Amino acid sequence: MLEDHRMSDISVAVLCREAGVSRTYYYHHFQSYADIIYQENIMSVVQYMRQLPDQGIITTTTMFTRYFELAAQSRDTQLTLVKVGLESSLIHSFESAFEYLVKNDLVVKAHPSRIGKKYWTEFLAGAVVNMAVRWLQTGMGETPAQMGRFVSNFVGLTE
Numbered sequence: 001m002l003e004d005h006r007m008s009d010i011s012v013a014v015l016c017r018e019a020g021v022s023r024t025y026y027y028h029h030f031q032s033y034a035d036i037i038y039q040e041n042i043m044s045v046v047q048y049m050r051q052l053p054d055q056g057i058i059t060t061t062t063m064f065t066r067y068f069e070l071a072a073q074s075r076d077t078q079l080t081l082v083k084v085g086l087e088s089s090l091i092h093s094f095e096s097a098f099e100y101l102v103k104n105d106l107v108v109k110a111h112p113s114r115i116g117k118k119y120w121t122e123f124l125a126g127a128v129v130n131m132a133v134r135w136l137q138t139g140m141g142e143t144p145a146q147m148g149r150f151v152s153n154f155v156g157l158t159e
Helices: 012-019 023-029 033-050 060-073 075-083 087-103 120-137 144-154
Strands: none
Touching: 012 023, 033 060, 033 087, 060 075, 060 087, 060 120, 060 144, 075 087, 075 120, 087 120, 120 144
16 A cells, blocks of 8 residues: 555555454554554564574575565565655564574574674664665666675675
């Protein structure tokens, strides 16, 4: 609906009708439209994490490559969120995923002195999401694997 309407023009009643849920459901599970968008992004992150190799610790290049694959799969949604000024939800979702992977020792901690430093996760999430958005906007000329290697090299996290 955000592709065709400003968020402020979408009523809860119309949103619920389009989604096939009751208004009671909406008010019970969400506090705002931003909550809905965040929950959708979290569901995408869960899907992303399920696509990671199930071999224990993964490399940062693999982690970034899978993120770019997710971005390509959800291209229209991600570009719509950027268009309406909600790119922060993409950044926050990436932060959540990265923090989970680090906390659970699921990703190689290249340069462990950076991980855990104040603002590191925010810096990384902003950089990766910004690169993904530009990549999507310019037609995805590189493969997700190439983009994964670019990010790893740019932020000095190569294994």
